[in-house]
Amino acid sequence: MPAYPQRALLRRGARIAVTLAIALAAGACARLATVDSNALWKIVDLRCVPSQQATGTPGQCTTVDLDKRYAILKDIVGRSQHLLIPTDRITGIESPLVLAPHAQGYWVDAWNARTYVEKSVKRTLPDNQLGLEINSQYRRSQNQLHIHIDCMRGDISEALAQHAKDTPGKWRWATLDGNRYRIMRVTALTQADNPFRIVAQDNRGEGTMATQTILVTGAGPSAEQDGWLVVNSGIDVDNGSGSAEGLLDHACRVADTH
Numbered sequence: 001m002p003a004y005p006q007r008a009l010l011r012r013g014a015r016i017a018v019t020l021a022i023a024l025a026a027g028a029c030a031r032l033a034t035v036d037s038n039a040l041w042k043i044v045d046l047r048c049v050p051s052q053q054a055t056g057t058p059g060q061c062t063t064v065d066l067d068k069r070y071a072i073l074k075d076i077v078g079r080s081q082h083l084l085i086p087t088d089r090i091t092g093i094e095s096p097l098v099l100a101p102h103a104q105g106y107w108v109d110a111w112n113a114r115t116y117v118e119k120s121v122k123r124t125l126p127d128n129q130l131g132l133e134i135n136s137q138y139r140r141s142q143n144q145l146h147i148h149i150d151c152m153r154g155d156i157s158e159a160l161a162q163h164a165k166d167t168p169g170k171w172r173w174a175t176l177d178g179n180r181y182r183i184m185r186v187t188a189l190t191q192a193d194n195p196f197r198i199v200a201q202d203n204r205g206e207g208t209m210a211t212q213t214i215l216v217t218g219a220g221p222s223a224e225q226d227g228w229l230v231v232n233s234g235i236d237v238d239n240g241s242g243s244a245e246g247l248l249d250h251a252c253r254v255a256d257t258h
Helices: 006-035 039-055 106-112 114-121 154-163 195-200
Strands: 063-065 070-074 082-086 130-134 147-152 172-176 179-186 212-218 228-234
Touching: 039 063, 039 070, 039 082, 070 114, 082 106, 082 114, 106 114, 106 130, 106 147, 114 130, 114 147, 147 154, 154 172, 154 179, 154 228, 179 195, 195 212, 195 228
Parallel strands: none
Antiparallel strands: 063 070, 070 082, 082 147, 130 147, 130 212, 172 179, 179 228, 212 228
């Protein structure tokens, strides 16, 4: 076996050390998220934002928007799941900050970020096969607001199809995956149609909002034309749920059927 020049050996050793450091950091992040309820906040606040400010690159995140004050992070779970995480300290769905008069439109930002899911699976998907979801305070592992962005389960999209032409602004009840949810079609995700505001209308106060879960998906193949479905449940609902994350498919099987 030929001998490497000393400089080449040093370069090769440095590359190995960098590769090992990256692998260890990724493993550390995965472990951190399981034991530290502030892991997402630390990743965004201590790594992604400082990197964006200093170098113009998002560091560990997929992207950081300093103006709109959010980051997109690829989740360690699933092939295509991404998370929208505010760069401000906001605990979750129960925070009054999500209902403030000039609150950032996180649902719009998360919906626009669905393209990262499509990039992960290397294909364009109809809007009714993509979903956004936030867990209740009692069904989450992280105490920093984060909206899950991923593919919908195929059977759930089929079940929701009957609501594609519902009159906007009215709740209708359905059983999805064994739990009771109410469903409303909306024509926007902003202002009065912001899903946080819609759900808060009859779930007033931090304590009540803390029990709620929200999922948003396209009412049809084109949300711009068909609108969106806001799917809501809570742990206080008879046979309800504090998490709608199970309606998403982190394996994104729908991408394999096209």
